[in-house]
Amino acid sequence: MTTRYALITGITGQDGAYLAQLLLQKGYDVWGLVARRSTDTLWRLRELGIDADVRLIDGDLTDSSSLIRSMQASRADEVYNLAAQSFVGASWNQPLLTAQVTGLGAANLLEAMRMVNSQARFYQASTSEMFGLIQAEKQSETTPFYPRSPYGVAKLYAHWLTVNYRESYGLHASSGILFNHESPLRGLEFVTRKVTDAVARIKLGLTSELRLGNIDAKRDWGFAGDYVEAMWLMLQQDTPDDYVIATGRTTTVREMCRIAFSHVGLNMEDHVVIDPAFFRPAEVDVLLGDPGKARAQIGWEAKTSLEQLIAMMVEADLRRVSNGQPDARARLAA
Ligand code: NAP
Ligand code: G4F
Numbered sequence: 237m238t239t240r241y242a243l244i245t246g247i248t249g250q251d252g253a254y255l256a257q258l259l260l261q262k263g264y265d266v267w268g269l270v271a272r273r274s275t276d277t278l279w280r281l282r283e284l285g286i287d288a289d290v291r292l293i294d295g296d297l298t299d300s301s302s303l304i305r306s307m308q309a310s311r312a313d314e315v316y317n318l319a320a321q322s323f324v325g326a327s328w329n330q331p332l333l334t335a336q337v338t339g340l341g342a343a344n345l346l347e348a349m350r351m352v353n354s355q356a357r358f359y360q361a362s363t364s365e366m367f368g369l370i371q372a373e374k375q376s377e378t379t380p381f382y383p384r385s386p387y388g389v390a391k392l393y394a395h396w397l398t399v400n401y402r403e404s405y406g407l408h409a410s411s412g413i414l415f416n417h418e419s420p421l422r423g424l425e426f427v428t429r430k431v432t433d434a435v436a437r438i439k440l441g442l443t444s445e446l447r448l449g450n451i452d453a454k455r456d457w458g459f460a461g462d463y464v465e466a467m468w469l470m471l472q473q474d475t476p477d478d479y480v481i482a483t484g485r486t487t488t489v490r491e492m493c494r495i496a497f498s499h500v501g502l503n504m505e506d507h508v509v510i511d512p513a514f515f516r517p518a519e520v521d522v523l524l525g526d527p528g529k530a531r532a533q534i535g536w537e538a539k540t541s542l543e544q545l546i547a548m549m550v551e552a553d554l555r556r557v558s559n560g561q562p563d564a565r566a567r568l569a570a
Contacts, residue, residue: 449514482525
């Protein structure tokens with residue numbers, strides 16, 4: 237069988253690590269673009285035990301030359317654009333950087349792919365955040381977008397550019413409109429991991445309080461390990477297209493929190509403090525995806541329930557905290 241080559245931007249992120257693992261299992265030669273940082277960004281690849289199995293290339297989505305070089309070096313026939321400034325909260329503080337990386341970054345990569353190998357297949361990490369102020373109770377591929385953050389606006393540009401390059405140049409370019417997905421590898425700034433990490437610290441007596449913002453917000457949460465399978469499936473189709481990837485169930489932050497605390501026999505009411513500092517200038521109140529098209533056309537559906545997901549995350553954080561594992565807490569503004 238001939239070797240298949242994949243290039244993943246954002247390989248050091250949550251999804252990048254799980255996708256790299258999946259593609260390695262499928263026999264791909266996996267290359268990843270890694271931006272220079274002064275901190276250790278390879279911890280996720282190490283946790284999955286695949287850091288020695290992937291090939292890492294220095295580069296940045298804002299540096300076109302590094303993207304052209306990455307396309308050439310990897311000889312990629314599948315390109316997954318997962319890199320982004322992905323934290324919604326930070327996008328109000330860094331709107332220009334978010335536009336450059338999360339928005340224009342996709343343009344840089346699409347252009348590099350067109351120059352080096354226009355036959356390669358392209359995946360864009362689009363997001364339910366584009367639905368923002370929702371225009372339908374259940375959001376599908378045909379629901380109009382109304383982004384509510386600089387991040388959502390940047391992602392919408394990248395999304396439409398992916399559609400446009402498909403229609404303009406005939407590229408095999410697909411966009412996955414993924415709803416929130418989490419895992420033990422989730423960044424600590426996102427609310428699920430912030431909660432599961434705090435639950436572990438409270439249970440082990442290291443702290444007693446968890447400060448949160450709008451716990452009435454509702455999200456459609458799934459497991460990242462399930463969602464990367466959908467990315468791969470999209471690029472195996474004869475025809476490129478856009479797909480909503482979601483569980484079809486929505487839950488408040490409050491209820492997600494309750495599930496996490498009760499997993500270790502604690503009451504959230506004894507520990508959660510509402511702090512206005514964590515409220516956003518504009519909120520996405522509720523997200524609920526309709527994954528019907530993905531089920532019907534690419535045979536994908538979520539396998540992991542929210543209860544299983546949160547249990548998995550709390551258990552992983554209990555292990556980490558017990559082992560005194562360092563984390564990136566100092567970097568957070570969550
Ligand atoms: P993540 O953990 O924040 O990972 C983002 C990745 O992008 C990291 O590897 C990061 O590198 C890299 N990156 C940031 N700026 C870069 C730059 N200028 N050049 C090159 N790489 C850069 O995000 P994730 O949760 O895995 O999400 C993956 C993608 O899906 C993102 O595009 C996100 O916006 C999108 N998405 C996520 C969700 C979700 O619920 N997780 C839902 C819908 C869409 P460092 O490690 O060096 O920071
Ligand atoms: O976990 P979050 O920060 O995720 P958010 O904003 O939904 O964005 C994530 O999902 C998107 C897909 O819809 C991705 F595109 C994006 O890259 C990212 O992965 O916040 C979830 C909800 C929000 O309503 C937020 O206001 O939780 C609320 N929340 C309440 N207290 C909090 C907190 N969020 C954070 N991060 N920290 C809090 O203390």
